[in-house]
Amino acid sequence: MTQIIDGNAVAAAIKASVADSLGERELSGRRVGLAVVLVGDDPASAAYVRMKARDCREVGIEPHDYLLPADTSQADLNALIDRLNADDTVQGILVQLPLPAGLDTEQVVARIAPAKDVDGFHPENLGRLLRGLDAPRPCTPAGVMCLLDRAGVQLSGAHAVVVGRSLIVGKPMALLLLERNATVTVCHSRTRDLAEVCRQADVLVAAVGRPKMIGAEHVKPGAVVIDVGINRVTGDDGKSVLVGDVDYDAVAPLATAITPVPGGVGPMTRALLMANTRDAALRQWGLR
Numbered sequence: 001m002t003q004i005i006d007g008n009a010v011a012a013a014i015k016a017s018v019a020d021s022l023g024e025r026e027l028s029g030r031r032v033g034l035a036v037v038l039v040g041d042d043p044a045s046a047a048y049v050r051m052k053a054r055d056c057r058e059v060g061i062e063p064h065d066y067l068l069p070a071d072t073s074q075a076d077l078n079a080l081i082d083r084l085n086a087d088d089t090v091q092g093i094l095v096q097l098p099l100p101a102g103l104d105t106e107q108v109v110a111r112i113a114p115a116k117d118v119d120g121f122h123p124e125n126l127g128r129l130l131r132g133l134d135a136p137r138p139c140t141p142a143g144v145m146c147l148l149d150r151a152g153v154q155l156s157g158a159h160a161v162v163v164g165r166s167l168i169v170g171k172p173m174a175l176l177l178l179e180r181n182a183t184v185t186v187c188h189s190r191t192r193d194l195a196e197v198c199r200q201a202d203v204l205v206a207a208v209g210r211p212k213m214i215g216a217e218h219v220k221p222g223a224v225v226i227d228v229g230i231n232r233v234t235g236d237d238g239k240s241v242l243v244g245d246v247d248y249d250a251v252a253p254l255a256t257a258i259t260p261v262p263g264g265v266g267p268m269t270r271a272l273l274m275a276n277t278r279d280a281a282l283r284q285w286g287l288r
């Protein structure tokens, strides 16, 4: 029987534990604040920002939304980040990516105070991840690690293959798996014979952004398959549907465990953002 890894259930448990820990007496009534900055009116980004504000309220974090016009200058965005870095009511800062053309993402990410970087994308925090030091871990790969743990997957000595090498998913994913003593292979668009490499995986993580690209020919029977992909496609009935990077129907019968889309990794990313914000506040207050 294939285990369907229920990201909604694990994410709910993580959010409940964040809510519990924020209600503890040692915080003496202090409120944690998360600033979410959205530049422009991209509908998908705007929807993510609304969901993050809802998550914040659910766990007892104060959301501070900053909705800026698409023609915001680099100087104005930098000035806002400087203000938020100095704002004692804000313990976490997230700038929704991608930014409109003309704004320098690297400059923005590096300007956020590392202590308030709840996405874990600041160069200092990525360096700390590489060094194995305490720091916010990027939310999506950290969420995948929680799912693997909750599903009871043995990582030490396992061969993990990560398809995708982006800074927000693939690369940190590889480091987190390595930290847990998996033998890690990272694949990308230049990988020769992808299916052959993927078939060696005990744990296969797909983070590509190509609908249903990973098929049965990529999966060793008995593997654990984690689908990070979120792709909006038009279904047979003409309606828009979300599908992953994995061809679920073809792969699920082969896998011992698999994440669905939706309801797998997606809710975990949001839950880990709440946990990272809590942890950032505890570090800033000397409680962690």
Ligand code: NDP
Binding pocket: 140, 163, 164, 165, 166, 167, 168, 169, 170, 187, 188, 189, 190, 191, 194, 207, 208, 209, 210, 228, 229, 230, 231, 245, 265, 266, 267, 269
């Ligand atoms: P990127 O576009 O930044 O990276 C995609 C990666 O896939 C690249 O490393 C690219 O290789 C590789 N790739 C592309 N085509 C192929 C191919 N044919 N064979 C092998 N590798 C290939 O995407 P992201 O990492 O940002 O996102 C990946 C997916 O995960 C998307 O569907 C995205 O929507 C989803 N996502 C989901 C999240 C969640 O919360 N569940 C959060 C973040 C992302 P190369 O480097 O050589 O170009």
